[in-house]
Amino acid sequence: MKLLMKSSMILICLGLLRMPAPVLAQAPNSAESNDLIKALLARVEQLEKRVAELEGRPAPSPTPAPEAPEAVAPPQPPEAPPSPPEAPPGEPVTAPQVHMGHPDEQGSAPVSHIAGFSDLNFSTTDRHGARSGFNEGQFVLHLNSRLSSKVVFFGELSFSARTDAGTGLPPATGFNAEVERAMVRFDQSDYLKVSFGRYHTPINYWNMTFHHGQWLQTTASRPEMVQFGGSFLPIHFVGTLVEGVLPASGLNLNYNLGLGNGRSSVISRAGDWGDINNNRAWLVTLFSRPNRPYGLQFGGSVYRDKITPIAGREFREWIQTAHLVWQKENPELIAEFSNVSHQEVGGPSQSNSQAWYVQLGYRLPGLQKLWKPYYRFEYIHIPAGDTLFRAVPSLAGSTIGVRYDISSFAALKLEYRNQRRPGEPRVNGAFAQTSFTF
């Protein structure tokens, strides 16, 4: 507002200066007027740049300052500026984002960009003892900041509603804050990028693609194999990643090489404070997004770790994963498979557990393309001998639902789930979710 007032004042001043000669003749002398015009034009240019910065647009290219007029010409009608193209009614042109920081005139201080995701849910199931009702999903803040032309920082914070996050005894409900991702990355080129931090482990397509942005995924829920707080796959990874993409004659071969702490003693958690043992986890991921057919992605990963769940017992873990994705929406296809092998060090325990899912979606062509029905089948097999996955139940389940895009940045999802676990009755559930980015 202050800026607008300043601009208005200057424009009024300029308008007065451009008045016809009889009015300007009252000015003390023309040299002073010319200096004043130059100063005001320079100020207007500065303010235009500042307005463009605040609007997140590049400043208009500087126009050469006009020569001081020899004599004041009669005012010309201003040339009409080019009219901006209209945005769809009610929709902002760019994604919602907050810019923070203190850039000085030389741009020597980094500017942080903040975006957010959140969701609100309603659920009801026929599981014995379950209660229906509303619950608040995660409140997620995403930050990124370019520290130089080659160095960038990314962070993701989540606030999750929990029954025991508050204070007092028994603990009150509240929100748990968590640093989901925090990484600083050096981009040498497309072929080589090196980063350090806490990541979503890049061995699973869903985990790498949707993170905590529920709005980004078609469905309301994640597959069980990558459920937050789940144990089947390590969701987080603390360490270093080397990544890049090689053209490979149009195959566009992406790679990730990682070295990190691996799982903690609680295997659903990463080794945030340090490794649980002296053995680093490592991973290799290769995937291709070929030029043709456009929309296809396929690849796989291997992950190796040594887990120490309790002192005195250690397990070697091998994970192999594969994914096949058709990224377009007519249809959308996501299929993933994971095999997790555990071998007790110096012990007889050896096991192989598998999980896979196939999800299909289709953006309906009519009704302004706002509706997208989907279906997912998922399956998890945990053998009885898998000591580490004793708390991970096997599962066979179907999810069917429809997504309705309320706006470019918000969606409503209605979902029905049917799940069967060994030794338990089949569970049916209905879920509604509104998810959005802001």
Add this chain to the structure above:
Amino acid sequence: MLLAVLLPVPATSVGADVVIAVNANVPINNISFGELRRIFLGERQFWSSNLRISVLMHAPVAREREVLLKTVYEMSEAQFRQHWIGKVFRAEASSAPQTFYSDEEILGALASIPGSIAAVEAARIPRGLKVIKVDGHLPGEAGYRLR
């Protein structure tokens, strides 16, 4: 050959084609359609290790944007937005393409931002702006896809 690339494209021969224009320091004169798509998708981010690509785009409803969405992205406006929000959220890019509201703005930015690339209607290309071929074709030629 270089002169041909730097010269303005005669509007009479190109109809409503959209040309790919780049900053003068971009070290190429021809690009495959597949690479062009990777650039506009944000999957290729460097011309060379010391020259980052800056993708510039017109605001919605501009014809250049519609041509890009239809031929290069094969996405709706909503899908385009979701693509870039996801791209930034996945830490694969630090920002979406810069958006411009007029030809004057985008042409000014093309001239001043090293490594920049944009689609501009052929008839509005000023003399001296560097235009690159796509799959060896210039606007107006058979096989040119950005129309």
